[in-house]
Every structure is written in structure tokens, then in C-alpha cells.
Amino acid sequence: MEYGARNQIQGIVAEVKKGGIMCEVIVELPGGGVMTSVMTIDSLEDMNLTVGDKVKVVVKAVNVLLVKE
Amino acid sequence: MEYGARNQIQGIVAEVKKGGIMCEVIVELPGGGVMTSVMTIDSLEDMNLTVGDKVKVVVKAVNVLLVKE
Amino acid sequence: MEYGARNQIQGIVAEVKKGGIMCEVIVELPGGGVMTSVMTIDSLEDMNLTVGDKVKVVVKAVNVLLVKE
Amino acid sequence: MEYGARNQIQGIVAEVKKGGIMCEVIVELPGGGVMTSVMTIDSLEDMNLTVGDKVKVVVKAVNVLLVKE
Amino acid sequence: MEYGARNQIQGIVAEVKKGGIMCEVIVELPGGGVMTSVMTIDSLEDMNLTVGDKVKVVVKAVNVLLVKE
């Protein structure tokens, strides 16, 4: 499988927080960091996503902001 | 400094590729991975960004897609 | 501090509306207009953001849509 | 006409810079500020957009990042 | 009216699901498919959007991800 996105990282779902229609999914990365995704609860349920699942974190490069502090 | 975004990672600019008005900036992360950002060359020049610079990579959680392969 | 984004405007937080996991932050601009941001409540709390705070509103140019009415 | 986006600002196209397939459109706002949009040259041509045109600048709130410096 | 976005599809609002501050709007397309938008409830109310309304679905090409399975 190939994605048209520069950023692709493997991780494990560590936590899911649900709101009214949106949810926040926290993914632990192998190196110890985390990446967080916000999606609809409908998508979460369609994916049947739960804590412990292996996922690929995909981010298009246009959505990545660099800051020089 | 505080950002209204869930995903914030420190890295070092490893490469800059320029097109006509856009550029692609590859950032090396401490763990050995990379993150890539696409921005305008105007922003690159305003930031005076060059290879070797320390940057923060910022991504809002709504722009993170999870895939279960 | 330098941001890899074309659009950067100073403003003052005027109102925060909280939902289940997301919140809506309304920022008043010096010229009298407003800009609104949606983020997670987790990010709001990490920033310790409250009404009256001075913030920078940052938008990448790829996320700006122009319409000719 | 009504848009499903929190941020809507009237402006005048001040400059268009073209790359290979993308272009950068700088819009002057009434208050003196500017907003910049990046789009495909195909979209620019379909809109028949030129310097001096009146446009509405539309940004969804999820794409607005707040920073507390 | 002209939009600076490659993807523009006509449809009819089929369902609105409301959360705390965000809502999910499901739009039926002529060909039988659906497109879903997430926006703030504030925007929904400003648009006075209800089931049965004719809408244009607009997506900038930079926000479209292609996957080769």
C-alpha cells in the first residue's frame, strides 16, 4: 500500500477520548513520542479502532508547520 | 511559547528542495525518523531557514490521518 | 520566533466555547475583525489559554480559500 | 451566499506569483493587512482571477493555529 | 461565483449530527455517493443549514490524499 503523503509513522493506539461527535486518538510511537489525531466517532467506529491497535499515522507535508524559536 | 496543536516535535533541517514558488523542507528527528514540510519559498526566506537549523515541527491533530492496514 | 506560514496576525482572546473534546476560541484583531480557531481542549489547557491573552493567529497559505462572488 | 467556515474577510487581489503548477495570491485587506492563498494555476485560471479583483478570503477554524509567545 | 479550489460537487444535505460545538453534515451526491463535512455549530446556524438544502461541496486539492491499495 502506498500513500501520497510524505509523513508516515507506525504506532500503537494508547488512548481514545470521545466527545459528542469527535474523538481524540493518542498513538504511541516506537521511539517513545506520541502523535494525536482528531477524527469523527463515526470514522473511529467504522475502523473498529481500539486501544492496542497498530496504526499508520499519515500527514501530508502541506499540513506540517515549521517554527524557528 | 505555547502552540494550540497536539503534535510538536524538535528536529534539525536536513535538506531544502526548491520549486517555482513552493519548497520542501526535510527535518531529521532525534529518534532517526524524518518529517517533511511544504511551504512557500517566501516563508522559507522570511524565516531565513537553512540546513542545520533547529526547528519545531507543529501539526494540528485534525490534520493527522490514522490508517489500520 | 519565525513561522513557516504566510499569514500571521496578532490578536486578543475574546471568548472560549467548550464542547466535549474540542473548543472554539474567538480572537479579536486590532482592526476590529475576529478570527476563530478550533482546537482540542487538551491543547487549550496545555497553553493555559484564557480570555484576555495575547495570541498570534497563524494560517498556512494552502489552507486559505479565495472566492470571487 | 453562505459558507460553512468561521473566517470570512473581504479583500482585493494585490499580486499573483506563478510557479510550475501552483501560484501564490496576495490579498490586501481593508485594514491594511494582507492574507496570502496558495492554489493551483488551474484554479486561478478557472476563476479568471487577476490583480484588482474583489475576493472573499475563507478559512475554516480547524486550520487556524493559535500561538502564545 | 468562482472558488479557488479544484474540487466542487453539488449535493443535498441528508443529515446533520450535532456534538457540543462541532457538527457533522452528510451530503448526498447526484450519483448516489455521499460526502461528509465537519464544521462548527456556529457556522451551521449562520448558514441556516437544514436537511434538504442544496449545497456545494468544496475541497482544495492539497487536502486530497491518494492511496494505492
Place this chain on the structure above:
Amino acid sequence: MEYGARNQIQGIVAEVKKGGIMCEVIVELPGGGVMTSVMTIDSLEDMNLTVGDKVKVVVKAVNVLLVKE
């Protein structure tokens, strides 16, 4: 395979236009419409994407704008 995005449509790559670092990929949908994606040429090459390839078009609902004309 499951994606954390509401909008997923099958299509066939009809055309690829290349700029300096970005490219524009036009995808024909079964119903006769088209969807266009902009990505880096690096991603295009990593995917080995060419005209005639079957792809899935994926769009997160937060990136879908509705307009009531």
C-alpha cells in the same frame, strides 16, 4: 484496510501534471466526475503512480467546506 476519514472514493488516475516540486493528479470517478489531488513529486515517485492506476481518494471531513449559494 480502514481509514480514519469520512470520505473515501475509488477512481482511476487520468492525468499527472508536474511542477518544480509539486504535482497535480487528476482522478476520474466511476460516476463521471473528477477529483484532483496536489502532492509532492517525491510522494508521486514513492507511490510509483501513473495514469491508469486505481487509487482511493481520501478526504477528512474537517477539510470539506460547504457553501449554500
